[in-house]
Amino acid sequence: MRWVNRTPGRGAAFLLGALPLAVLALTYIIAAAARHAANPADKILPLPGAMAEAMALLAFQADPLSGEYLFWADTIASVWRLGVGLGIATISTLLVGLVLGSLPPVRATLGPLLTAIAVVPPIALLPILFIVFGLGETAKVALIVVGVTPFMIRDVAGHVGALPREQVIKALTLGANSWGVMLRVALPQAMPRLIQALRLSLGPAWVFLISAEAIAADVGLGYRIFLVRRYLAMDVILPYVAWIAVLAVIIDFTLVFLSRRLFGWAHAAAH
Amino acid sequence: MAMLSLRNLWVEYGDKVVLERISLDITEGSFVSIVGPSGAGKSSLLRVILGQEQPTRGSITLDGTPLPAECGPDRGVVFQRYSVFPHLTVLGNTLLGLEFSASPFTARLFGSQRRAAVGEAEAMLDSVGLADSRNLYPTQMSGGMQQRLAIAQALIKRPRILLLDEPFGALDPGIRADMHTLITRLWREHGLTIIMVTHDIKEAFSLGTRVLTLDNHRHDPHAPHRYGAGVVYDLALRKSAAGVDDGSITIDANHNNGHD
Incomplete structure (x- = not known):
């Protein structure tokens, strides 16, 4: 059978997908064991036991200085920043993207401005954000918002603008005004695309969050990674990175689930 | 009196003349089929009547008042695709x-x-x-079901007028015959005025009470875009909303013929 015609079943696909992950883990363990055989005090590739120990300390023992469970405090702080940033980005995308996509005069007015903002690298704006908002939470949230919103707005506005002209004409012949077209034609069809844009923005959002935390913070997943880097504490860095990956996957799965649940019509065409 | 009147209508895209000197009177209750070769401006004419495009010259009146420059609920439309x-x-x-x-x-x-x-x-x-x-x-x-829904x-x-832009063009022949029966029945039951653009000449004659053919009157080989299409044939068929003499519509047609 030709390879383009081979579709693995559910179980086979799971096994095939797990295989590279298992190979990666095994390779790491072999490499770590080899390094420890040569130097039992090696810090670069810690063994799983050492990582578990270091993480248990952070997750289940209160920090003697602050009295907090650092791992959970870091997680809550980072997820909160990410959530607020992406929440603001999503709401502004919905409002601006819908208006921009539906109303040609608004698109003509604000389109170039949006393009100008979108081409500025957000990290270059970070000093400005720190100066304007101080070193607190606002600047970190603002970096996420500034970083992902222009992309999301352009994506959603483009999608709304590309809805078949026939749909708008049809709505007008059914007695709609501009507001009606936006509310009943553009908005519902923008929603699944908005979730998709949000999913694609998750990666950049994490980048901006960790950058902001690395530069100025006192708690957060990114802050911790950059803090313990000074001690070459790979036994903390590696589990933290894995944890960030797990969080990202959970958020992504939730968004997919929500989209299928709420906007089943948009996924039906794929079957 | 004519319900829809087009007076000396021109549609031009820049240099290119698409439609020229279109003057038509469409009476209430008629089923007008528009046929013609590709690019003869059939769909442009429909879009102008719909209000989606503006004519470069000429006027359109509906019930004696000029049509507003936008689509509105007085004119319904069914497109070939994306209608629902x-x-x-x-x-x-x-x-x-x-x-x-x-x-x-x-x-x-x-x-x-x-x-x-x-x-x-x-x-x-x-x-x-x-x-x-x-x-x-x-x-x-x-x-076919999507077009029924549309x-x-x-x-x-x-709507005062129902505009159909090749509504059955993408359907199988069998489904298409069902849709012909349906649209004929609805046309009669609701006393509709229909303007339909089609590629299918048989469909145009079997459904319509009037068949318009759009094509170029004149042609300049050195500047083919300088002349637009006009109405070259305007055939009134001996049918009315009360009686349909078409073979594809059986029971209703026989029944109604008795009242002619």
């Missing part, structure tokens, strides 16, 4: 026209108003044969 909304169920698609006019701000209906609208929409779905499909989404339906959606607004 993918995010709404069959019932939702049919209700939409009632919701837009009844509540301009929320564009939704609630309570007893909604129940009345649902009743009206269901009656309309029943008459196009979609009574059992009210909760399906368009992607779950065949092309017709129901347009008719619920009771």
Whole structure:
């Protein structure tokens, strides 16, 4: 059978997908064991036991200085920043993207401005954000918002603008005004695309969050990674990175689930 | 008196003349088929009547008053594709026209108003044969069912004119014959005035009470874009809303012929 015609079943696909992950883990363990055989005090590739120990300390023992469970405090702080940033980005995308996509005069007015903002690298704006908002939470949230919103707005506005002209004409012949077209034609069809844009923005959002935390913070997943880097504490860095990956996957799965649940019509065409 | 009047209508895109000197009077209750070669401006004419495009010269009046420069609920339309909304169920698609006019701000209906609208929409779905499909989404339906829905959606607004832009062009021959029966029945039951653009000459003659052929009167080989299309044939067929002498419509036609 030709390879383009081979579709693995559910179980086979799971096994095939797990295989590279298992190979990666095994390779790491072999490499770590080899390094420890040569130097039992090696810090670069810690063994799983050492990582578990270091993480248990952070997750289940209160920090003697602050009295907090650092791992959970870091997680809550980072997820909160990410959530607020992406929440603001999503709401502004919905409002601006819908208006921009539906109303040609608004698109003509604000389109170039949006393009100008979108081409500025957000990290270059970070000093400005720190100066304007101080070193607190606002600047970190603002970096996420500034970083992902222009992309999301352009994506959603483009999608709304590309809805078949026939749909708008049809709505007008059914007695709609501009507001009606936006509310009943553009908005519902923008929603699944908005979730998709949000999913694609998750990666950049994490980048901006960790950058902001690395530069100025006192708690957060990114802050911790950059803090313990000074001690070459790979036994903390590696589990933290894995944890960030797990969080990202959970958020992504939730968004997919929500989209299928709420906007089943948009996924039906794929079957 | 003519319901829709086109007076010396020209449509030009820049240098290119698409339609020239179109003057037509369309009487109420007629079923006008428009045929012609590709690029002869059939769809442009339909878009101008619809209000989607503006003529460069000339005037259009509906019931004696000039048409507004935008699409509105007085003219319904069914396109070949994209006529129904993918995010709404069959019932939702049919209700939409009632919701837009009844509540301009929320564009939704609630309570007893909604129940009345649902009743009206269901009656309309029943008459196009979609009574059992009210909760399906368009992607779950065949092309023929989607066009039935598009017709129901347009008719619920009771438009003065129904414009059809190659509505059956993408359908199988068997389905197409069913749709011909359907549109003929609806045309008679609702006393509609229909203008239909089609590629299918047989369809144009079997459905229409009047067949218009658009083509170029003149041709300049050195500047083919300088002359637009006009009406080269305008054939009135001996049919009326009360009697249809077409072979593809059997029972109703015989019944109605008795009253001629």
